[in-house]
Amino acid sequence: MGGAEPSGPAAITLEDLDGVAEESPDSAYHSHGSSLEEEGAERMDDEEQERLLNYWQSVGRGHQVDVPRDMAEPIQQLTRNNSPQERQSIPFTLIQRKEKLGDLLYEKRQYGKAKWACIKMKEKQYEQSICLGFMKLMRYICEQNSSGLYLGITIPIVTIVHTNESQSEMRQAVTVAYYLPEVLQDQPPHPFDSDIIIEEWPSTIVYSRSFRGITNEDSIMREINLLAEILESPELCLQDTFIIAGYTNPAAANRHNEIWFLQRP
Known part of the structure; x- marks a missing residue:
């Protein structure tokens, strides 16, 4: 640089x-x-x-x-x-890999119950929401917490997005979330920022498909519709709530992302 x-x-x-x-x-x-x-x-x-x-x-x-x-x-x-070496990947159990002609279409995974630091954002554009949300989480990760310690990076950073039931339009409000490292799961440090909430998410089965590039309203809706066409039984998943998993910084041009469909409980 x-x-x-x-x-x-x-x-x-x-x-x-x-x-x-x-x-x-x-x-x-x-x-x-x-x-x-x-x-x-x-x-x-x-x-x-x-x-x-x-x-x-x-x-x-x-x-x-x-x-x-x-x-x-x-x-x-x-x-x-x-x-x-310092980045901790969120653990999951691989249930199934669906391929076609040697290309991976999607993975079915199970993520265990875990605590996440979450921040709700509602900017005009999705890109603004995830960048501003990520900066707030960065402050929490970088010593602005009750432990006074650097907490460490976990990947992916995820964003919960919502659509209308017909999956034709994305809603403005999103939640950006950071998975607490394993050593902090039992006693997560308290955020100084009152907008950041520690939530415990239940064990969840997701259908995950990888894609690259900048994430915005258009690209997210495209990926949602694409995975819905590929899945044999998309009706088994939530129809208006999805997760964008980001493995690179929100400012990266050629990001490594995944779209996750959440299986109904």
């Missing part, structure tokens, strides 16, 4: 941030009791924060989203702790 302007309106991915973490001053400065070294490290730390914030602000403008200055520290923390 190197402080350059992004090549398009949406270019940040979790993978992109790995390279930035390698540039952290922590690897170049060690504590030897030198005030000059400490001052230099602090200055480099501030410069890194400013560079990352400027980059995210540039990307945010492409989504008509304002990235406030108080996001600088959470962005830096997320960047520094963003190695693939």
Whole structure:
């Protein structure tokens, strides 16, 4: 990244941030009791924060989203702790894989009962809702919680969306949710942000289909209709509630996403 302007309106991915973490001053400065070294490290730390914030602000403008200055520290923390080894995938049991001519059509999975940090959003555009919701969750993940600790990234970050019963139109209100890491499931840290609610979701069977690209109202409705055509018995699933699972940052142009249909209880 190197402080350059992004090549398009949406270019940040979790993978992109790995390279930035390698540039952290922590690897170049060690504590030897030198005030000059400490001052230099602090200055480099501030410069890194400013560079990352400027980059995210540039990307945010492409989504008509304002990235406030108080996001600088959470962005830096997320960047520094963003190695693939640190990301925890949400556990599930694979029940079935449906293929056609060697191509995967969908997977049937079971997710266990678990606690999630959830934030309800209702912006004019879906992209705005998920970006702003993700930033609120980032603050919670990055020490703005009762434990005062960095909680760690889990993937995917999911968004619950609703449609009318005919699945022809998506409703404005969505819920962005973060799965609490396994070690925090029994006692989730309390969010400082009163808009974030810790919810326990029941065990659920989902039908999951992968797709790539930016998510918006049109692409989501297209993917919902496509999976409905592929499933043998779509009537077994909820008809007006779906989940978008995101495996890359909401600002990424070529995101790895999944659409989930939820089997009726």
